[in-house]
Amino acid sequence: MDFEIDQLIFTPNDVDLAYSPLQNLGAATYVLGAFNPGLNRLPNGNLIMMVRVAEALEEPIKEGLVRQIRWTKEGYQLDEFPEEAIDTTDPRKFLFKEYKHIETYALSSLSWILPIELSPEGTKIIQIHYDKIIAPSREFQEFGIEDARISLIEGIYYMTTCSVSAQRHSTTLYTSKNGIDYVLDGIILDHQNKDMLFFEGKIGAQFYAMTRPLGELYFGYAATSPFLPGPSINLAASPDGLHWKPTDYPFLRAQKGTSSNEKIGGGAPPILTPEGWLVLYHGVEKTDHVGIYRTFWALLDKEDPHKILRQEDSVPLLEAKPRFTNSLKEQIYINDVVFTTGIVANGAIYIVASGELDLCCRITYIPKTYFQ
16 A cells, blocks of 8 residues: 655664674674664654664674674673574574574674654654664673664653563563653563563553563464464553563454464554554564565554454555665565554654664554544
């Protein structure tokens, strides 16, 4: 579908690595991607876009060794593994061949978060806040910080991120009073629970969030069920935004007869509309190591978000657009991926922020009437 405004706003070429937290690594790096931006509105009316910058080694394999960047208390360092021990088929991560009992990976890049201030309409860059970079600072972030999502609730900005380490793959929370200066509150969801998004507003006195736990196995539904097994979106509630209890009921699940036949997961934080809570989420069609990522949407009841009023999972809201990245074709390492991570109301439209091809940031104007 074509929208009035649908364009790239930020690419790897716009990142100045002179400000990189990895500049003292001692090895040459480049920006693999600047993508999956969290989005919200600042007190001054401008928009803040929290961009994931994936910084990778120019020589990930050198002299027969596969190399990985790791944060430590003493600084960034390189891990090295014999090339014959690693499967490098997936461009985003390396698979250790020796661990037969469980899939174990190394990453081909390390991610950090770059705040970028946009005009109120989201179509012009006002300032890149290199002095506000959010980089790994704890052992549970040793392999990076990924995919920020921001919800403004009662004057506080709640930003969830995914922290990656050998210890755990967890959701971490940052909070801010001004939308730019963030404090790390720590881990709020434990191992392999990705795509946690706070609803932008409480329901009663409770915080609500979408979560997406991953597992090593799933059980099949009954043959007559409309649902497909695999990763799904769940709900959790909290009295304070720190301590979370999963709710007792299933939520958004991949359905038979749709292109989301591998998994689904959260996209932009749910926002309240006259029709209900609007949810933009991603569905993945299985094709190869990565799959095809598209954005779909759903509406939830205002008072009871378990009640799904509408789920549009047959016609995608957004798909990757090759014409956007033609000028970046030498930098493309995956295809067919759009990953929506932010939404802000702006008059009669929603400004939607997405990652395009795990490479760059995309801004789309979607009329509010589209969801009625």
